Amino acid sequence: TGKYDFVFVEMQMIHWPDNMLTYCPQLKTVFSNDAFGQHIVNFNLTDEGLDKAYCLKQAKEYFANIVLPYTTPVQAKLNLILGMNLDIEYIMPAHGIIWKDYIADIIETYKGIAAQKVENKAVIVYESVWKHTQQIAESLAEGFSDAGMDVKVYKLSDTKSSIVMREIMDAKVVCIGSGTYNNVMAPSVAAFLEHIRPCKFKNKKGLAFAAYGWFNQVAKEIDTRMQQSGIESCHDVINQCYTPSDDQLEDYFNVAKEIAKNCQE
Ligand SMILES: Cc1cc2nc3c(=O)[nH]c(=O)nc-3n(C[C@H](O)[C@H](O)[C@H](O)COP(=O)(O)O)c2cc1C
Known part of the structure; x- marks a missing residue:
């Protein structure tokens, strides 16, 4: 433009069709659009003085809720951008605070997210009216x-x-259950399963469970829908008729132990 140069990198579907990243070498600034966004509002425009763990957690939450279905293009673009060896002092996303002090950390976090890196962590989600499904959970x-x-x-x-x-997002095992x-x-x-369906997860094992009275197909249906989101079943579904006995609860305790053990191998 005369005073400033701009380098553009198209970033279609991260997370809109017309997204683009812009880099200005004179300002050592990346305008990253939706990438690296979060919903932090602060008087300080940058991350300076904010807790690092808080900032990264907020960025993860933003990614999980906005960008997660587009993880594959994120990985490709991240590799491309890192390969450009840009000298970066500021990352200015379209949403949230400007990254200044935690640039290396947010890039490292994005590398993990883009690779769908999982932790030794199980997330159990469920719904229950009379607490039978809750007892299984x-x-x-x-x-x-x-x-x-x-x-x-x-x-x-x-x-x-x-x-x-x-x-x-970073759970190795996901269990979903319902009455x-x-x-x-x-x-x-049902709404949650619809929410995760476009995510096409990788590296996740799943278990579906349900409590029922006289119709025992819900666990199977949860299992089918989990697989549509990329979560691979790692155990037969659990079908519990009404209230679980102590022995049945012990069986479920052991199912989790078995899954945990198999996931380490
Ligand atoms: C409003 C209501 C409707 C139910 N409808 C069915 C049903 O259509 N089929 C069935 O197998 N069980 C039905 N049940 C039984 C529950 O599935 C069963 O009690 C189960 O253990 C409930 O799980 P929860 O304790 O986690 O809510 C119903 C229970 C309630 C409260």
């Missing part, structure tokens, strides 16, 4: 924890889906 959680895994348990009607999406109501799963579980 809790026994599974105890089993994963006993096997040394980090575990998060979320009842969908009590939790913002943005938090579940953030936590699921059976009028022969279908709870609407919150």
